[in-house]
Each structure stands twice: as C-alpha cells, then as structure tokens.
Amino acid sequence: SQQGEEDPQALSIQEGENATMNCSYKTSINNLQWYRQNSGRGLVHLILIRSNEREKHSGRLRVTLDTSKKSSSLLITASRAADTASYFCVNSGGSNYKLTFGKGTLLTVNP
Amino acid sequence: GAGVSQTPSNKVTEKGKYVELRCDPISGHTALYWYRQSLGQGPEFLIYFQGTGAADDSGLPNDRFFAVRPEGSVSTLKIQRTERGDSAVYLCASSPNPTLLGDTQYFGPGTRLTVL
Incomplete structure (x- = not known):
C-alpha cells in the first residue's frame, strides 16, 4: 500500500509552541506531500519533498525525509490557532496522480 | 483566480434515489x-480523468458509481440507487499536468452527501 501513516493521531498544543507530526510509509516514493484540511479552507497542499531531498522549508513549515527509514516529519513552528486542522502525508509512490491518504493527524492549537 | 468549485455543497437524498x-x-x-472522504478518514481515490477520458476508474466502489467529463472541463459524478453507506464528503481536485512528478492537486470544498 502507498498509504502513509501519520503519528500521532491527535496532538493538542498551546499557541506559540512547535508541533511535530510524523509519517511512515511502506513503499518507495517519487515524492511525499503534506496536505492540511480544516473546515474553513478545505484540503490544501502545503509542501512537497522529493525522494532525493532531505529537508525542505516553507515559511513556518519544515519537512524532513528519511528514505532509509521510510519516514517523514512535518514541523510547524510558532503555531497559531489557525493551524488547527488535520494534516495528511501523501506518498505518491509509483503514481503521479493517485494520492493515497492515511487518517491524518488532528492538530489542535489552543489560544 | 477561481479555484475548484463543487455543487451542491450539501445534498440530502433518500435511499434508492439517483x-x-x-x-x-x-x-x-x-x-x-474524484475522491470520497468518510468521517474520521482521509480522502479515498475514486477516479482520474485526463482530458475527456477516464484514465483510471479503479477506485469506484461498484457499478452504481459513474463519472463523466464530456468536454474535458466540468465533471459529473453520478450515483445510482444510493445507499446509506454512500454518505460521505465527495471531493474533486484538478491539476495542470499529472505526468510531471510532484504535480499538485487543487481540491474543491466538497459535496456532503447524506443518504437517509
């Protein structure tokens, strides 16, 4: 299965703290993507990291990829209440189009 | 610019309806x-169109589900003889060129289908 598994299933932090979410997968990747889903903006692509990359930054987001361990992590620094959402890692595997989602991590940032 | 739009935003129907x-x-x-998302789960792939043709419909759960995209733009997902288990949020996404590695998919707000 190309499905990624996010860990933890739920995470609750205070505003201003950092949040780290992990993702493990079983198959090879072409690229690994992180998506966010909340009631306000729906499902939104956050960042993509390719199999030959180890770390990538975008604003307050930092993604790492360890292909030997088949794992990725998403770090959100200086969290805000608006970061409250479900976060999904998506391993495209051998497919360029079929995204396989796990159950996600539900992040709650308390003001 | 305009994003992906889906209509209706909510649909309530009775079992057996189309x-x-x-x-x-x-x-x-x-x-x-097209993807389908049940409560507490991530989206599940249903079907992929490249232009007018369905390039991969392997995610459609059974023959009650059908989708078309006759002019390569708007698409319609059709569900016959609806069942209570079809209740879910149906998400649509589009992308410029899926043959490129890492082509981002842009999702619509979804249609929440409730089958009573």
Whole structure:
C-alpha cells in the first residue's frame, strides 16, 4: 500500500509552541506531500519533498525525509490557532496522480 | 483566480434515489480527480480523468458509481440507487499536468452527501 501513516493521531498544543507530526510509509516514493484540511479552507497542499531531498522549508513549515527509514516529519513552528486542522502525508509512490491518504493527524492549537 | 468549485455543497437524498454531483475544475487543468472522504478518514481515490477520458476508474466502489467529463472541463459524478453507506464528503481536485512528478492537486470544498 502507498498509504502513509501519520503519528500521532491527535496532538493538542498551546499557541506559540512547535508541533511535530510524523509519517511512515511502506513503499518507495517519487515524492511525499503534506496536505492540511480544516473546515474553513478545505484540503490544501502545503509542501512537497522529493525522494532525493532531505529537508525542505516553507515559511513556518519544515519537512524532513528519511528514505532509509521510510519516514517523514512535518514541523510547524510558532503555531497559531489557525493551524488547527488535520494534516495528511501523501506518498505518491509509483503514481503521479493517485494520492493515497492515511487518517491524518488532528492538530489542535489552543489560544 | 477561481479555484475548484463543487455543487451542491450539501445534498440530502433518500435511499434508492439517483444523485449527480458537479465539479468545475480550475480553468486549463487537464487532469481531474474524484475522491470520497468518510468521517474520521482521509480522502479515498475514486477516479482520474485526463482530458475527456477516464484514465483510471479503479477506485469506484461498484457499478452504481459513474463519472463523466464530456468536454474535458466540468465533471459529473453520478450515483445510482444510493445507499446509506454512500454518505460521505465527495471531493474533486484538478491539476495542470499529472505526468510531471510532484504535480499538485487543487481540491474543491466538497459535496456532503447524506443518504437517509
């Protein structure tokens, strides 16, 4: 299965703290993507990291990829209440189009 | 610019009825995707269109589900003889060129289908 598994299933932090979410997968990747889903903006692509990359930054987001361990992590620094959402890692595997989602991590940032 | 739009936003129907869900992709995007998301789960792939043709419909759960994209733009997901288990949020996404590695998919707000 190309499905990624996010860990933890739920995470609750205070505003201003950092949040780290992990993702493990079983198959090879072409690229690994992180998506966010909340009631306000729906499902939104956050960042993509390719199999030959180890770390990538975008604003307050930092993604790492360890292909030997088949794992990725998403770090959100200086969290805000608006970061409250479900976060999904998506391993495209051998497919360029079929995204396989796990159950996600539900992040709650308390003001 | 305009994103992916889906109509209706909510649809309540009775078991056994027929429903159509519409998706308007981002203009110029050749690829269109349908996903289904049940409560507490991530989205599940249903079907992928490249232009007018269904390039991969392996995610459709059974023959009650059918989707079309006759002019390579708007797509309609059709569900016949709806069952209570069909209740879910149906998401549509589009992308410019899925043959490129890492082509981002842009999702619509979804249609929440409730079958009573």
